[in-house]
Amino acid sequence: MTLRLHNTLTGNKEEFVPLEKDQVRMYTCGPTVWNYAHVGNLRAFLFYDLVRRHLQVSGYSVTHVMNLTDIDDRILDQAMHAGMTIDEYVKPYVEAFFEDMATLRAQRVEAYPRATEHIPEMVDMISTLIENGNAYIADGDVYFRITSFPKYGELSHLDRAGLKAGARVATDKYEKESVSDFALWKRSQPGDEGLGASWDAPFGKGRPGWHIECSAMSKRYLGETLDIHAGGVDLMFPHHENEIAQSEAANHKQFARVWLHSEHLADATGEKMSKSAGGFTTLRDLVAAGHDPLAIRLFLIANAHYRSRVRLSPEALHAAAEQVRRLREFADRVDRTAPAREEHAALAERTAEVRVSYRDALDDDLNLPFGLGLVFDHVREANAALDAERVGPLNKASLRALLGDVDAHLDVINAEEPGLAEEVERLIAERESARKARDFARADRIREDLKARGIALEDSKDGVRWRRISA
Ligand SMILES: [Zn+2]
Numbered sequence: 001m002t003l004r005l006h007n008t009l010t011g012n013k014e015e016f017v018p019l020e021k022d023q024v025r026m027y028t029c030g031p032t033v034w035n036y037a038h039v040g041n042l043r044a045f046l047f048y049d050l051v052r053r054h055l056q057v058s059g060y061s062v063t064h065v066m067n068l069t070d071i072d073d074r075i076l077d078q079a080m081h082a083g084m085t086i087d088e089y090v091k092p093y094v095e096a097f098f099e100d101m102a103t104l105r106a107q108r109v110e111a112y113p114r115a116t117e118h119i120p121e122m123v124d125m126i127s128t129l130i131e132n133g134n135a136y137i138a139d140g141d142v143y144f145r146i147t148s149f150p151k152y153g154e155l156s157h158l159d160r161a162g163l164k165a166g167a168r169v170a171t172d173k174y175e176k177e178s179v180s181d182f183a184l185w186k187r188s189q190p191g192d193e194g195l196g197a198s199w200d201a202p203f204g205k206g207r208p209g210w211h212i213e214c215s216a217m218s219k220r221y222l223g224e225t226l227d228i229h230a231g232g233v234d235l236m237f238p239h240h241e242n243e244i245a246q247s248e249a250a251n252h253k254q255f256a257r258v259w260l261h262s263e264h265l266a267d268a269t270g271e272k273m274s275k276s277a278g279g280f281t282t283l284r285d286l287v288a289a290g291h292d293p294l295a296i297r298l299f300l301i302a303n304a305h306y307r308s309r310v311r312l313s314p315e316a317l318h319a320a321a322e323q324v325r326r327l328r329e330f331a332d333r334v335d336r337t338a339p340a341r342e343e344h345a346a347l348a349e350r351t352a353e354v355r356v357s358y359r360d361a362l363d364d365d366l367n368l369p370f371g372l373g374l375v376f377d378h379v380r381e382a383n384a385a386l387d388a389e390r391v392g393p394l395n396k397a398s399l400r401a402l403l404g405d406v407d408a409h410l411d412v413i414n415a416e417e418p419g420l421a422e423e424v425e426r427l428i429a430e431r432e433s434a435r436k437a438r439d440f441a442r443a444d445r446i447r448e449d450l451k452a453r454g455i456a457l458e459d460s461k462d463g464v465r466w467r468r469i470s471a
Contacts, residue, residue: 001363003058005228006307008236008259009155013365016258018227024060026052027218027256029231029239030112032069032210033093034078036282037100039312040265043300044232047262049106050301050409051230054362057408064109065221068094071115072172072210076197085196086116100283103293104300105411113217115208116196121216122208123201125250126184130203134249140187140204143168146179149245153179155259156237172210174238182242183209211242215255219247229256233263262306281312289314294412295321302368302410323376324412327403330379331413332454333386334399343392347385351398354378358405368409375406424455428464431457 003016018024028048031037037045048066055062069075070090079089101108115122126142129135134148146152147165158176167180174180187206192198197207218226224247231240240259247255286296291314299320304310354374361371382399385391391399407413427446434442447457456469 001360003054003363004365005258005260006365007257008261009256014258018060019225019257022060024055024062024227025222025225026055026062026064026228026230027214027222027226028064028066028109028229029214029235030066030068031093031097032072032074033090033097034072034074035093036096036284039281039283039286039296039300041232042100042104042283042296043265043310044230044262045101046104046106046297046300047260047306048109048230050306050366050368051228051260052107052109053409053411054366057362057405062110063222065111065113065218066109067214067217068097068112068114069210069213070094071197071207076192076195079195079197080191085194087196096284103283103287104297105294105415111221113221115213115217118213118217118220119199119208121220122212123199125212125216125219125246126208127202128250129184129246132249134245135184137203138168140206141168141170141183142185142203142206143181144184144242144245144249145181146245149249151248152245153241155241155244158237158241176237179238182211182238184212184246185209211239212246214239214243215246215250218243219251224251224253224255226256228258228260230260230262233261236261260306263304263309265300266309266311286317291317292321292324294324294415298324298410298412302372305365305367305369307365323372326376326379327406327410327413330383331400331403333383334391334396334403337386337389337391337396339393339396340390341392342390343394344385344390347382347391347395348398350378350381351395351402355398355402355405358402362409372406372410375402378402424450424466428457428466432464 004013005016006013026048028045031041031045045066048064052062052064071086075086075090079086082089126135129144130137130142133145135142135144146163152158153160156176158179163179168183169178169180170183170186172183185201185203185206185208187204188198192207198205199207218229229240229243244255283293283296287293295317299312299317300310302323303316303320310316357374358371361367361374364370382391385395403413427450431443431446434440434446450457450466451469454469455466458465458467
């Protein structure tokens, strides 16, 4: 099977064909760094990671760009209240974003451009839009004239009937009911200069709107036409609609060939999680409540298909933790079991089939939950064969290959246990004090316990070092 993706633009599942053979240019909307990312945002970010990983598995070289919105209405408000510049205000949240991504084992992407570092590109694009008659200046702000772009609304299937020509909206986020000419540039307000949020432009001192940054930065890093543009479903209108209008009106080229949208994460009542509804949960909150980041990762990418809503609950996270544990235990068991002399022919055949079916599930619009279900069924079957000591060397190799396929997406099986390094260091210190107290039985027991967990201690003149031992 070839890779098929559900393209929001056409409403169909389509065979994926990039513009340039074997190369994929992908742009994904990143965080607004006004606060810690909430788990709903993290679901979208890990969805991007899943797309990226599966493209790589499929043999593509991926250039993936994810922006950081470090200027918007909320950041200005918060920085003003905190008495800081916007740079100072966003700094800890930028750091927290990268920490969260590392904790959740999202691969680093090729570029994370920041809006405030690309103002000239935005000013250029706005100038072009004004020259082309797609934008106009009103009271020092610059607005995109949506009646100048007949395709406006195609992505989100907007009914243009109620569209009022010339009505303007200055806020970055608004509902479909108030579809209007939207701001590309907002003139400087008193205080903006002090916040470090005011730039010179031919059309007057000001700062960019939210939407123009993605159009300008994607062009700067990936060119005029993207193979894939992805985002959370809440960005489809108006943000992505506005990105299309700006980019296509300025470049006269199709902006993105495939649009992918991941669904909301719902809270326990099934509603979309949002700060205003009090459902604002961060990764830090979940980890502090005792949840394993690997379980959170698995839950967010594999509990439901990316186009379905998924409900966050402690039970669901415990179930995901159990899945992580089962996969890791199984991988460990396959590694450690001494091979039987004979191969298990039926098992070999089934393992090969499951590898193909797993790959097919991912090729079918990234259906990881379905693929993973097949793998868990097979783990049961293989465990029974291991119990009966009927697994040969080739059986072991093919089971390892299947787990390798799965972990190319999940990245939880071979992941270091969170907190492992600290725990080992603590046990090493305990062993040292036991030896100093001449309690050699206890010191040996600590060493043996660690060995059973696949960790070897080496005494050297610089102290005790530890390393993983493979079976
Ligand atoms: Zn965007």
